Amino acid sequence: MVLTILLIFSIALVRSAFSSNILIACSIPSPSHQIWNYAFAEGLMEKGHNITMAGPDAHMHKPSDRYHPIVFEDIVVKLMASKKFDFEGSTDQSAFQSLIALYNYEYLSCKFLYESDGFKQILNYPKDYKFDLIIVDMTVGPCLHPLIQRFNYPPTIGTTAFLLPPDLSFSFGNYLPQSYLPHYHLSYFQNMTFSERVMNFVVANFELAVKYVYEANQIQKLAYKAFGEGMESVRDLEKHISLLLCNLSPAFHYPQPITPNIIPVGGLHARPAGKLPQDIQEIMDKSTNGVIIMALGTNVRSDKLRKLKVEAILGALSKLKQTVLWKFESDFDNLPKNVIIRKFLPQNDILAHPNTKLFISHGGGLSTLETAYHGVPILGIPFFIDQFMLTNAMVEKGVGLKLELSDVTTESLLNAINELLQNKKYSRNIKEISYRMKDQLSTPLQTAVFWAEYAIRHNGSHHLSPKSRHLPLFVSTSADVILFLLLIFALSLGVLVFSVRFLYKFLYSKPGKEKLN
Template sequence: MAKGKVMVFKKNEIKQCTESVDGLEMDSMLQIVAVLLVVGVGCLVSGELRPLEQPYNILVLMPVSMRSHRHVIQPIAEALALRGHQVVTLTKAPSLTSHPNLTELVVDISLHEEDINFFHMRRHPVTSFFELSRNLTWHARNIYNDSTVRELYLMRKDFHLIITDAYFHDALYPFLHELPFILVSTLGGNPQQSAAVGNIWHPAYTPTVIWDFPRPYTLPVKVFSFLAHVFTPIVWNWILKHPVQREISRQFPHLPPLAEIERNQSLCFLNTQVGLDVPIPLLPTQVPVGGIHLRPAKSLSQELRRWVEGAGSGVVYVSLGSMTRGSHMPRHYRSLFVQVFARLQQRVVWKFEEDVPEASENVLVRRWLPQQDLLGHPNVRGFLSHGGLLSLQEAVYHATPLLAIPVVGDHTRGAAHVHNNGLGRWLTWEELTVDTLLEALQDLINNTRYREEIERVSVRVRDEPQTARDAAVFWSEYVVRHRGAPHLRSPGAQLTWPEFLLLDVAGVLGAVAAVLTFLALNTARTLSLTSPKLKME
């Protein structure tokens, strides 16, 4: 656990950026007006966003977010900055973005990503879950000791809107109290998040955070889904949320419960896409912005272009995501991959964070690769992936079939989506052999039905009335314009579970039925006793 701090700003810059909307110098004001005119004309032509009425101060909190989560939230911050708003981000790692409206505050006070071993988590899920709880508790205990975080907290009311990650950021909820805020569900649809705003998912057809199955669900699957929907939030709250709640209550004794703060969210941005994800009813406070990080492919570097375009039989791209490091892959799996790749007719481009001297001549290994540019190249025939949501979205957008081998967590749901919808193949690590992996890759490349299906889905996800960036900008501004937009919130968010399940109503009706039954039985008994006397008379 890192205990230091790296700052890429001067402290007084925090105050300066929040005051800039009200106290701009004339030159700066003229520049912003010019930018806004350009943006406004463009929006009028496209018909997607109306001209900006006024710039807002917006705070984006993601000091715990992993790289893949930041890839969803950072585009929102960038879109708001490009729109003309003053945006301050609190993050654990600087981005590559440079914009005068965007100020990045970097704090190194959370778990380093290079220390996270997904293969270890796969082998030891229970101990890893408790380890995550300890890390989040440590973070809650120490984050407000950081001078940058503390100063930003004291200035939180200078911001018109706060945006933060819906996952693992409970310790930042004191920032949100009594202010308009938006949560970003970076892992897509989440039954726990949905329940917090009053929209309960039905377990007979909706996926869980981790699992999904072919539809219609069979009876055993419905039983499993029901149990998963019920017990997952119980375990999640007990192991992850309650320890953080204790720490925050100690530091902020007058703060309401974190769950109550979460229920008061103005909106939640969902990393879901209408043409890709399972159709699920949404509330007005649940806005899909899935694929906000997607973009058309750019030209490859000279080295990559020669390698990819020089492959007569095409290329297979291999990446297990931004968080699965090559040094963490067990040696026997690495050896298995090398053997399989050597037997392919295609060339292989492999993202792997170590040198692989034993790799065959048809394999190009690099520590980092431009994934979307590779997936968008017409000579890339297949994508061996871990099944992460962003990789799935990118593969669909660029119409490249997948072979998903999930490592941990929501990867399994992504792999199931690939399999259930004919977008490619799904293997587990336990069933991997040279023959099974080779057969799956050859089937992925040679069977045209996978590419045909993913091309159909790619057309669907691109056919939308508004881009995800424009949707994020519009609804962010909407929340500010309407003072947190409380009129959008469902009254169901305030119901207790007994009230939601109508147990109180069932109790009243049961009591009435019991009284009526008692009266009926008592009347019948009375009549039965009096009828013989009437006959005798």
């Protein structure tokens, strides 16, 4: 007994000796990203680290000895009040309009974050307060990068639950090939036609230009006002971020080249089945014909869909023998007998239940990886940004089907559901991907925790950054060399043509006087 107590005490001492103070700074007002970041935070807390979580949804989890939330409050409320976000209407936007809207969203998110009491709270920390590591969510702009300077340049790594955006990849010296990787704002498949590759190239580089304009000008001005003129530029501070952990899974997403300073930890939030609430557990166990879960994520509310769409969806669901659990954010009367609505559903744990047969989803980054992890076929109804590209990838891999919101009718939805339920290839393919996701040396969460601790031990991981991170685009892609060689070729061709024409005239033309004679 005494030895057990001494062992426990020794472990506690060792843990406290190696525990670190870590700040996780998140600016994106999206609860799904907070789910991903908090899963990461839990992994770090299990290793004994103290976490300060600063973000719009940090209050989703209660404070504890190891978890200290700082909430950037009311950002979502102000965003919705400043501009009407019509998710159904956004499906008709061009890629260029969608990109501009996204960077406007980034600008407004930073603006409202700087106005929050939570932001003032973190600025009021003592000047000498020490964080051993800063983890900054880089998905929505660099507005929290100045915290690096504010806390005296501790080791810093970046995260994004938004796959691997091309602009972030480029920021770390990894210029993604546009010849076969479709941009997340385009509804293309991996095998693109020539015209699609042209558009893909234009959109990808248009985003780099828009990112530079917004961040070097508009967000930089906001940051100077919030942090003071003595701060470094956000672009210079970004160079201090030595590593990027991204929500990318080679087992599910398109294979792509990445540099050593970008670590794919896709699906770190996905986990084995947890305990379901009693009412949900009973529903799952008693549904002998299986269960279909329908959830459109945290940013799209099912109860905000147009009435005709809701009626069309219910018309299809009512014809099924399976039980349907629908995440619907308000009360609804006269539901079909097999449809059950809840304002919140424990999505991961429902997907893990053996009776779950199908997932009807918006096709978001976190949801697609959860359903892939648990091996459940998916019907994607995309709304905006990466959801179109992800649902296309699911179709290409034969694990799901895509149905545009504008095409959703009772008949089309019922046909798609029946195809996914009756054709066993979808279940077979998604289970194979699930096996690949789980067949790794370590889990994505363990990998993320390792690299966070690695950055603490080595004062960052700048030694992993390729030279391309510090080179202009035209140099890192050898565009200058290609243009030079093309110029040499063009000049050489010109000289050759001129010489041939000159020799031809010299050899075959006669003097004018001889012609007259």
